[in-house]
Amino acid sequence: MSSFEYRNGRLFVENLPVEEIVEKEGSPLYIYSKKALVERIRAYREAFAAHPTLVAYAMKANGNLAILSLLAKEGAGIDVVSGGELFRARKAGVPADKIVFAGVGKSREEIAYALKEKILMFNVESQDELDHISEVAVALGTQAPVALRVNPDVDPKTHPYISTGMKKSKFGIPVERAVAEYQRASTLPGIKIVGIHQHIGSQLTEIAPFRDAFDRLLAFHGELSRAGIKVTHLDLGGGLGIRYRSEEPPSPADLAALVLPRVKDLGVTLVLEPGRSIVGNAGILVTRVLYRKNTAVKSFVIGDAGMNDLLRPSLYGAHHDLLPVKETKGETIKGDLVGPICETGDFLATDREMPDFAAGDLIAVMSAGAYGFSMASNYNARPRPAEILVDGSSYRVVRDRESFEDLIRGERV
Numbered sequence: 005m006s007s008f009e010y011r012n013g014r015l016f017v018e019n020l021p022v023e024e025i026v027e028k029e030g031s032p033l034y035i036y037s038k039k040a041l042v043e044r045i046r047a048y049r050e051a052f053a054a055h056p057t058l059v060a061y062a063m064k065a066n067g068n069l070a071i072l073s074l075l076a077k078e079g080a081g082i083d084v085v086s087g088g089e090l091f092r093a094r095k096a097g098v099p100a101d102k103i104v105f106a107g108v109g110k111s112r113e114e115i116a117y118a119l120k121e122k123i124l125m126f127n128v129e130s131q132d133e134l135d136h137i138s139e140v141a142v143a144l145g146t147q148a149p150v151a152l153r154v155n156p157d158v159d160p161k162t163h164p165y166i167s168t169g170m171k172k173s174k175f176g177i178p179v180e181r182a183v184a185e186y187q188r189a190s191t192l193p194g195i196k197i198v199g200i201h202q203h204i205g206s207q208l209t210e211i212a213p214f215r216d217a218f219d220r221l222l223a224f225h226g227e228l229s230r231a232g233i234k235v236t237h238l239d240l241g242g243g244l245g246i247r248y249r250s251e252e253p254p255s256p257a258d259l260a261a262l263v264l265p266r267v268k269d270l271g272v273t274l275v276l277e278p279g280r281s282i283v284g285n286a287g288i289l290v291t292r293v294l295y296r297k298n299t300a301v302k303s304f305v306i307g308d309a310g311m312n313d314l315l316r317p318s319l320y321g322a323h324h325d326l327l328p329v330k331e332t333k334g335e336t337i338k339g340d341l342v343g344p345i346c347e348t349g350d351f352l353a354t355d356r357e358m359p360d361f362a363a364g365d366l367i368a369v370m371s372a373g374a375y376g377f378s379m380a381s382n383y384n385a386r387p388r389p390a391e392i393l394v395d396g397s398s399y400r401v402v403r404d405r406e407s408f409e410d411l412i413r414g415e416r417v
């Protein structure tokens with residue numbers, strides 16, 4: 005049974021009506037389902053159970069402490085991309101030896117912090133970064149465990165802004181230069197080579213790019229061992245897509261079927277970095293209609309959530325289904341769901357067939373668990389929404405709605 009469904013015409017999250025939660029906690033509001041989160045992380049753990057595998061949830065998708073802590077209790081590690089994310093992961097109780105650290109621009113302070121915490125490994129994205137990490141490690145009297153992020157030049161067939169494994173992208177080290185870079189790494193005093201890393205993009209809905217990238221990764225692994233360099237970890241990154249509209253992305257089991265038969269004799273631990281496919285469909289954003297407005301050419305539904313609360317439609321033209329919190333059988337309109345932000349690009353849906361919403365109605369913006377709150381901002385001095393975690397018939401506020409005082413914290417006249 006899905007975690008979000010209608011019962012007697014009312015939208016429920018697990019056993020709670022969305023309307024009742026919003027009456028108490030206000031809007032806009034992010035609501036997550038614990039059951040959906042647990043199901044998703046277990047789907048990965050079970051699919052890969054036959055091989056030593058660390059599922060390092062990519063917390064950039066949603067870094068709420070309650071979610072991190074829940075996933076950690078399910079055995080997950082974390083993929084972080086900043087000192088701030090590392091801090092969050094540690095606050096949530098994630099063991100340091102289950103944390104991997106990627107990103108093209110790690111600062112010396114962030115590197116030192118991660119070394120002191122003793123994380124599992126750094127996923128290194130350039131020659132310069134490798135040198136910096138070695139220097140910082142030597143200064144601290146230690147060695148940094150690293151994987152080099154190898155850019156295989158595979159088209160992930162997703163939005164260009166979130167394609168990361170092509171030649172023209174800023175990520176990773178080109179595969180043709182990677183063996184030489186590993187050889188250089190093996191001579192650096194502060195570096196201990198432990199793995200190979202790859203991540204080709206996000207919201208992948210076909211298996212073929214995973215297969216192409218994985219073929220290249222295995223070929224590279226062979227080349228590296230022939231050059232005398234052994235690794236203990238193969239990090240395959242994240243990127244598995246979810247259903248926003250009608251997509252039918254591969255499942256963790258499909259990924260496992262592709263990968264496991266070919267790694268079983270390599271003597272490596274697998275690392276996976278799923279983000280969106282864990283949290284995306286475990287969360288919704290609820291917005292209340294403030295006004296209706298019709299011009300000569302457009303119908304607008306003006307809600308209380310905008311691009312500052314959910315950026316994906318504005319940034320990528322992304323589609324999120326809209327569901328009425330109270331089911332209607334009445335008229336529909338074709339129009340835009342827009343927010344209060346002073347930008348024409350502030351919309352959650354454009355030219356969309358939707359119920360003829362009236363002021364006061366609640367709309368659930370679906371599939372908003374990933375890259376929703378984590379990309380929210382205070383633009384137009386708007387406090388960010390509260391976040392709610394539903395567990396069966398009860399819920400907890402896992403992040404308070406921001407106040408006006410929060411907006412000016414740290415500022416001085």
Ligand SMILES: Cc1ncc(COP(=O)(O)O)c(C=O)c1O
Pocket residue numbers: 062065083106107168203205206207241242243244277278279280281
């Ligand atoms: C290095 C790395 N790992 C993991 C992820 C998580 O990706 P996704 O949310 O698509 O699973 C990303 C984001 O694309 C990433 O950059």
Ligand SMILES: N[C@@H](CCCC[NH3+])C(=O)O
Pocket residue numbers: 064166206207316374375379
């Ligand atoms: N923010 C993107 C995904 C970014 C992936 C990060 N590497 C989205 O909402 O789809």
